[in-house]
Amino acid sequence: MPRQPGFGVLTPRGDRLAVWGDPIVHSRSPRVHSAAYGVLALPWEYGRRQVAETDFAAALAGLDGRWRGLSLTYPLKAVAFAASASLDDRARSTGAVNTLLLTDDGPVGFNTDVGGLVAAMNDLGVARVGTARIVGAGATATSALVALAEIGADTVEVVARRPEAVEPLAALGSELGVRVDHASFDAPSGRPADVTIATLPGGADVSDHAASALAGTGGALLDVVYGHWPTTLASAWQAVNAPVASGRGMLLHQAVLQVRIFVSGQVDEPLDREDAVLDAMRAAVMGD
Template structure:
């Protein structure tokens, strides 16, 4: 029996738009695949994964499961190895293969904004998503990245990664009110995170264009500051769309670089599903 079942796992998970995106794509492609959601925390992840039968083709993983999925993968793609994070598992008889499609999602979202090359940028936050953002910036040619974090010591891991991929990472305090001028800011904070007004205004006034990876809690305190400053702020919905396209490539062939049949029309259908059209 061909494996046709897929799911997105995380905790919380009810807010996820992935089922709508994937279902629209599968229907358009004429694939008899189903894509559901399951609330799974890190403690239950290993048991839930072991309990899947051969109907399951793959999984999408969101917080807090990206590290657990990384550890579970028998093999991983280069982006997953760099970030130590897996958000996609292709299930095979030889064990799960792990991918990080968040990196490609950031790259594609920025390219939609006309940012095909970025020399310097700022990342707000120092968690797992910041790691994917840093690798994405490296792929776009960045050489210098400032990371604004509540605890600058938390940036140490990003500094070490920056050394490996050729980016000079500079930590700064998120409590500051003035920042260096950059053409691009990528915010990786949770959607409900509040940023002090003086900090948000300082970031917005010096931060160029904003890509905020949040899509479920919009607007955010940062996007509101950006709009007040007259600067463009983009939600993470476009990133979500493009990383989902890469996931579907993985689920289809196991090759994240192999385009889907008539991929432009698939993306258009998914984009309409994203806004409920």
């Protein structure tokens, strides 16, 4: 991953970090990040805070110089994008920020979800694709599209109930050099895909018939859900003995990139003892 241009030397401040979202009580980020900082012997505090979208600007403005950075989850990624004084390329492409580095020059916004998806697909044995499928057309689908473009996808089918929901993805695909087609759950194209990324929330209503149809031509499945497992889609993939992975891998790898940012200010600069950090964070992600 290239060093992002235009940032210069970023000087993070403080020793306080947190994940914000609404809801947030389910988040594994505090224990995942705390595992990393334990290995690195950094006496940082990482907590969680429930912050509604309408309260984000005031909450951010209320942080003092003790604060180093924030992880952002639903529904704060768009407002964090708007609040950023500068952005990395992935955040700029997706319009979504899940990581804010707090500096004296203002918040710097990053999207580590894209890198997390790329690394999770690599773990699944998917390093290069031609055709791909995304199930769902919400905010995570945008990061999925950018991730697929980065590993070579030239055609992506987006399975969504509403064709108009796919239009922004088609526009982004045009910028990325990726053809984006819409398909419905009831009538997927049947075109074989090298990989499918499911971006639906846990508990989403997908019929067994639709899941089976998608699994038959979907290649490997990366389902971003990890709290409601197995999903209907995951069960369909397992039934045909196709490779499948939950969102825990994405969660792990995007968090590693966040730790890099919070430590050095650069997403592409590996950590000291990164292998040991990764092992500790993986144990925290996978543990119940």
